[in-house]
Amino acid sequence: MRSLTVNACVLAIAAGSLLMGAILVWTGRPHFAHLLWTLGALPALGFVLYDVAYSLVRRKAGIDVLAAVAIVGAFLLGEYLSAIAIAVMFASGQALESFAQARAGREMFALLARAPHNAYRMEGDALICIDLDAVRIGDRLLVRAGDTVPVDGLVQSSSATLDESVLTGESVPVERRQGDMLRSGGVNAGAPFEMRAVETAQRSTFAGIARLVESARTSRAPASRLADRYALWFVPISLGLAAIAWLASGSPVRALAVLVVATPCPLILAVPVALVSGMSNCARRGILIKGGAALEGLARAKVLFFDKTGTLTGGQARLVQIQADAPVDKLEVLRTAASLDQVSAHITASAIVSAARERSLRLSLPTEVIEEPGAGLSGTVDGVSVRVGTPDFVCRSLPRPGWSATFLATVGGEGGSAVYVAKDGKVIGALHLADQIRVETSRALRMLRQVGIVHMTMLTGDRSDVAAAIGAAVGVDEIRAGLDPAGKLAALGEVPDGVTSIMVGDGVNDAPALAAAGVGVAMGARGAAASSEAADVVLLVDRLDRLAEAVHLAKASRRIAMQSVALGMGMSLVAMALAAAGYLAPVYGAALQEVIDVIAIANSLRALRVAPLRVSRRRLPAEQALRLRAEHEELLPLLDRLSSLADQVLAMPPEQAVPALRQFDQLLAEKLVPHEAADDARVYPMVAGLLGGDDPMASLSRTHREIFTLARRLHGLVQALVPASVDEAAMREVQRILYGLDAILRLHFAQEEELYLTLS
Template sequence: MKSSWVRSAGPLGVSAGGLLVGGMAWLLGYSRVADIAWGVGTVPVLLAVAVSIISALRRGRSGVDIVALLSMAGALALGQYLAGIIIALMFSTGGALEDHARARARRELSALLGRAPRVATRYENGGLAQVPVESLRPGERLLIKGGEVVPVDGLVVSAEAVLDESALTGESLPVSHQTGERVRSGPINAGPPFELRVLSTAAESTYAGVVRLVQSAQASKAPFVRLADRYALLFVPFTLVLAALAWWLSGEPVRALSVLVVATPCPLILAAPVAIVSGISRAARRGVLIKDGAALETLARAHVLLFDKTGTLTAGQARLTAIETTGDSEPAELLRLSASLEQGSQHVMASAIVSAARERGLALSLPTGSTEVPGAGMSGVVDGHRLKLGSRTWVEGPGPPTSWARAVLRRMGYEGCSGVFVSIDGRLAGALLLADEIRPETPRALRLLRKAGVGRLVMVSGDRADVAETIAAALGVDGVLAERSPQEKVQAVLAERTAGVTLMVGDGINDAPALAAADVGVAMGARGSGASSEAADVVVLVDRLDRLVEALLVARRARAIALQSVLVGMGLSLVAMGWAAAGVLGPVAGALLQEGIDVAAILNALRALGGGGLHPARHALPAESVRKLRAEHQQLRPVLERIQSLADRLDGLEPPQQKTELLALEGLLCDRLLPHERSDDTVLYPTLARLLGGEDPLGSMSRTHREIAHLGRLYQRRVADLGEEGPDATEQRELRRLLYGLGAILQLHFAQEEELFEAVS
């Protein structure tokens, strides 16, 4: 970038100096001295353009620079020295302005390169030593001081690491990582020093991969440059023919010079790559790295999107989705006991169960006598109870399943989820159902992609057909391809490419071939594999699918601005050429007019640095408020689970026990759920409505609150009317219907509010 500035600043200084000296001489009456100064200022620029054209021709390229060369040479030959120096100044100014635009557009990308760490603090020989990051090896321990960049991927050894990940992800708030969590290289330590165990070398780290992508993006060439070169094959002959005709018909060579002067649009044509690079920069600020201009231009024309499921449309990790009980234990207590035992397990489902219990604020106990059988489950004692957790055969025995277990297994098959069965003191007590949940932002992102003009959405996954189809049905995609191998994913991409420009979005190593086969491969790089990021043309550095929507909108805006700069600017140049051929514009006036057109076109291209993304809410809800709202939902999950569990178990309970549990649930509804819904409607929703704008943006959500309150009142009245002996058969049926209805509407309402929180965060 520095050498580019030298090349453009040198001719600019010479031409500006020549124009200034000549102007002063002309004002003092020394016209001959003025002509000499203007001619001297023109010659270096003319020679620089000649060298540039010869170099381009050697590479097999041609361009409209030749028109500038002919204009300056013609001006000198015809004694139009003032016109010549203006053309030289115009050409030099255009080059300098373009270099400035490129420097500004690549500011975010260059910042990543500039932050690349060079040294690290490593524990060795009982002390600390500063070592080059290239010498780091897996297994070594590092001390990451406050304000330092994490040099390599690793595991947090200290109790906590607080990292500023904004340079990579665009997230403004620091992120806390606990002991044992994996962190990527690149973020800045925003908290106290912490220890890190190295997982990869510097060359294999996440940050090094991002730097390689940045270098690729900076070395790339926007496709509009090649388009301009091809356009020059028609434009240059047309200009020369028009100039020759103007000279021949008028007999005045000055008219030919005037045509050449106003047909000097090299800076104008360069406005297109400025717009493309500006679009790349704009996307980078939102956490999306587009490798080159060709990828951005192709992304702008996307018609078909194929998505991998796990880690792309879904969160990519197991989460507790339901608690089934046989009736002997409350759902919350079953989860608390299970999570207490699972604290000692390294299984991925164990961590999901423990996390779910902690999210609900359950107090976990320390287990004793824990043993784990790989592939089966684990057992131990918690609070005096003997627990077994694991597969159905491990917990219940090798015989045929009970009717209750059979129903749970059937539900697991229907919903495409996994289950951990639980027995307490030798009796089957329940099951914890876990699934890879859809990302909260995914439904909104898919709707916005359709709104942006994407015509077809297809999910392609290596997962089982029942699991894939369940997710696809919930999202409403146009097609689902399940149980696909990497090679079959490639075939699916190639088949879809016949329908239009195709994007493939994935995050795993098995997605890399399909990403490479697509017109544009998009890698979810926040937690994805290095292979997928290397194979992709676009890398989403933020763990959010809606950033892809922003990248698509930015790409379309940048491409539209590039086309606008070329078409409008060239159109104005053609009009000016007609005026020059008719003798309306002289060389000097034509040069000044063309200078204005060129500068305006490049400034217009700079508009691609802003706009083009999603239209946010008028004001975002503070991140702390969003976290609080989500935490409140998590605290209400046990109430929802209690409603669903009681509806399932009601018939199996004795009438007195039914009444006891119905009254206990009524207390939870009155004390926790219904007050929360009233508070949302009267306090939260007015605030959100102001953020979203419009007359009544949350009217349908408020209507749901009223329906929840209506069902809650009906439930209270029916429970109040129960006799001492408990509900009869008719009352049981009505109460069960109410419970199922209330559970269903709450499940939907919670999902809607989670999506709403995503929209205003």
Template sequence: MNYRWRIDLWIFIACMVGLLTGAVLWLTGWRTQAQWAWLAGSVPAVVVLLLGMIAALRRREAGVDVLALVSIGGALLLQQELTAAVIAVMLASGHLLESFAERRAGREMAALLERAPRSARCYRDGVLVDVPLEEIRSGDRILVRHGEILATDGTVLAERAVLDESTLTGEPLPVTHLRGATLRSGCVNAGDAFDMEATARPADSAYSQIVRLVAAAQRTKAPSARLADRYALWFVPLALGLAGMAWAISGDPLRALAVVVVATPCPLILAVPVAVVSAISRCAQRGILVKGGGALEALAAARTLFFDKTGTLTGGQAQLIGIGNAGVVDDDALLGLVASLEQFSHHVIAKAVVAAAQARAITLGSVSDVSEVPGSGVQGKVDGRWLVIGAHDYVSRHVDLPSSVAELLERTNADGTAVVLAAIDGHYAGALLLADQIRVETPRALRLLRRAGIQRIVMLTGDRQEVAETVAVGIGVDVVLAERSPAEKLDAIQQAGVTGPTVMVGDGVNDAPALAAATVGVAMGVRGATASAEAADIVLLADRLDRLAEALVIARRTRQIAMQSVLAGMGMSLLAMLAAAVGFLPPLYGALLQEAIDVAVIVNALRVLRVRPLRIFRYRMAPEDVARLRADHQRLAPVLDHLGTVIARLPEMPSAEVPPVLVDLDTHLREELLPHESADDRELYPVIADMLGGDDPLAAMSHSHREIFRLHRLFSAGVARLAAQPEDVATRRELQRLLYALDTVLRLHFAQEEEIYQSLSAE
């Protein structure tokens, strides 16, 4: 990348020096020397054009550079060295603009192999030493510490190993491997340190195979044709033919010269690069790194979009989504106790549990006598109470679990939810449910992409079919291709590419080959998968999927403006050529007019800097206001958890216990939830409605409020009836139905509000 920038810079300097030197010599009376200076200034551009034309002819292609070469050559043949020098400077400046944009993008990219480890901790004669990768052989014993990347493929020598395989498989939750299991390079140790035995050299490992797939895909990927190239070929014979006709009819070579002068391809040479560089700058302002103009032009033409799931459509990290309480302690107490013990675990799920407790401002307790089996569970004392938490096999060895736990595990396994079971003082206390949640902006981003012109959206993931389909339902995905290896992802992209331009969006190492093979590869760069960022053409530095819709809108608007500039410039040049052909425009005035045309198309191309992203509203919400609104939702999360717990326990609860539990729930809803919804409708919604615009943009949201109030009134009345008649089975069933409806409406309503807040966020 740097070498191209240096070459283009030196060519531009040489052309500019030749032009300026010739001008000085001409003004001082050295006319012959001036012509030689202009000729010398044209030579570098001619050499570059000839080399580029030879390479293009080998590919059976031609474009705007051919037109430039004909123009410079024609000017030199007609002894118009000044015209040739001017065209050379314009050509060199256009190339310099393009290479500058690519160099600027390249500085932001880390090398492909930076993510790969450079060495590994191997045992040599019983002593741990750092061994360079090239010296590792099959059979070596390697220590993999917490957070380290596996340098090569191997087998587990410890009792178990807990790995984060999301960058390879798309599985967002950590995977536990027992002794003797096969491990793949590129995974991250998410648990305690363990020993493994290498089964392959690093050069033959899974990660290296993915790197080779990336390289092969990049070699076979056809370069995108530039927009200007599509208009160049017909303009060349038209200009030369018109010049020849003018000369033949009039017998005056000056008319042909005038036609050639005003036919110089400066609108083609400058308009597209200026528009593209402006678009790249506009994208950078929005946290979108575009590596080159070809990627932007190809994005504008794309109609098929492929998405990875984990880290792209979803957040890529486990989050607490619910608490299944068995009634030993309340929800906050259960979360606080489990989080207190999880502080002492390296497990990825443990960190998510602690983060959830901290988000709810739950004070963690005093912990002692901690014992952990990595990947299975933890036990210890928290504030004097004995806790056992972890997976089913681990907890069941210490306490008897009810049959409802098996039903819970069977239900959650289908959608990829992780379950942390908890027992307190020898009694089953409940479960924490964690999952990789769909990004808040994902549904809106997909709608915006369709609005911007995408016709087919495909989820392409290595995760399980049932998990992928769970995520795909309701977010607007047309096709789900799950359980795909990197090679299978590559095949899917290549097959789709036969019918037209494709876009692939991903963030993991396993996405890198597909990103390289797609017409446009887009990487979610925040999570740091360097292989995918290196293979991609566009990197979303802002960790928001809706920025892709912005990039698409900017790309399409850029193409429109560039086409306007090209067609307007060529149209004005054509009119000037006709005027020159009939003798109304001498060569000198033709040159001045051509410069005016150049300025006009450049000014028009600069309008790209003012392109407004699709998601911009009339007003923006300050980040602190968005944070406050989300904090309000977070404070209500325990109420939703309590509601879910009551729904789960109600069918098995003794009749005498039901009324007090429902009265307590009714109190929480009346004192915490309803005032929040009432204040939103009265104070917040009018403000947001002004930001969104339109007559009544939040009508549906206000209707949800009315439905919440209606369901609560019915529930409250039913609780009063059940308190008077605890054995009334019909009322109990009706209350359970109302709670299901209320829970569904509330969770949908909160999700809709979160999406609105996200769309109005200034960040």
């Protein structure tokens, strides 16, 4: 399609000629007006003839042939005013389409406008500006305030603040700590920071996004191709109706009027505008769609396949459980392991250090560290020898504790990994790490069913027992475990003909399956770089619920496109009938057709304003949601201490147990109970206002009542304990209350976080 500037110039020439010709007629010089109108219509006629010839070369039936016939016919009949009116109509339609396409793709193409062009490499004490293509893996780069991150890399400074709104649609700046991964395309919203490149410019995230946008810009949707097929019968019908009107009335002017209102058909304008609007709307939500065909595929899809790791789960190891050998505190086990793991680059060590930092534990700097790749580390922490790693590595010369067999069975059954921790020649505990289900997964699957997905299958290479546990937790319809890439392809091949399937994966290991599915969807940052080759859709935000929004927006955009077609063609057919009956002169027909075009395109642009799927029209501010999440993270040490105390309280001597219980009871009174009371008094009323209804927070408020009840009962029992004469039955009741509090608090926090995520 020609640029908006060219179309605007053609429109300006035609409209200016029409206006100046009207002035000449008013001043009594019609012959000069006819000449001016003829000259003003020639540029439009030239472009029309070019479009017709271009369509014929490509063996397509273009609707523009009607405009060419109408303008030439008006000249032959001496209808100079009609000729210039048709030229204005054609030029304004082209300009309107160009403007609408630019408006519809504004958010999508805004990504390219933020493309970095150079980087600042640090060479000794010098800072050198280099071309982006000159960046090499391992280069130390400085990202200045306001600059775009040039390539994918790791943060080398203590922290970095980034605005990733153009990539993800998330307006709140994100914090990255030392060692965290950075995606190219984010903007430095804080102080300058150093980073180390881990990819070249061509292989970085932004390059993959740019390829996707370019592919989307040049692709043609099935509905757009369908418009060309409509032209095969619409053009003959229009010409036939014009001929009938001429023969029935004996006036060629009626035939001209019929052709005028049939030119150009809103069908050609409205469909691409609606689909590009939908793609742009998706881009604003952090959903990048490769082209109109992918958008229509999402709209038709009924069957969904998931890869488990990185899709239903987070794709990264997270701390699930801490096992401590009595009387060691669980947090001390984690602190010891994290202190030693600080110097390791292993992914498991990074997960342990992150868990310790989340709990604000003070880590010590290890010395004399020796690492056995794939096994573990040994070294000195606070002057004491420490070993951290696999059970075989840590227990190579140490006896295994009594809880070891049960702990390993639990870890194996849940598909996780066990990290043992030894200190001063004794195993003091172990850490259970696993790839956990995403917070939003269950909600995302419910949303997908809401938008029309009828069958969901989880594909994974994991063992069947691990896959069954994950599948049952999230509620998929079918589970297929132990699959290699060929097995995943075979599963996709079983989809019946005519049924569109979606495959969701990470864009790397699942590339064959992504390419074979009706629509391949790559998740988050890991999928973006590889997805331009394999996937049709990239979720730039690493959240599965955005897939449900993508399907919802695709369905709405396709529905609006079809509405615009029906509306535009219906009005054009009515106008053609009026023109054939002699009720519509060519000049008025041109004006009416212009109105029809505007109505059809304006309706198509509604796809830009389709609201995402939400439980409420109003939103919880992102800053508020982050604050609430941070409050939960501050309470993580208290939950860990609660779990540790519940496990050990019966085995502890009374002179240790009673002070420990009283100290924990004081923590409950000072931190947990005020937090829950504040939630009930201030947060819940605000959330209830967003949700609507009579009392939408009733169930969570009821949980608060149970937490307060257990806290009061624990306080009463602890105050009654006397170290010199501790009653065993009372201690068992204390342990029962501790376990009850632990279970209800963890469930309650998970429910609240899912709710806040839903509203934010």
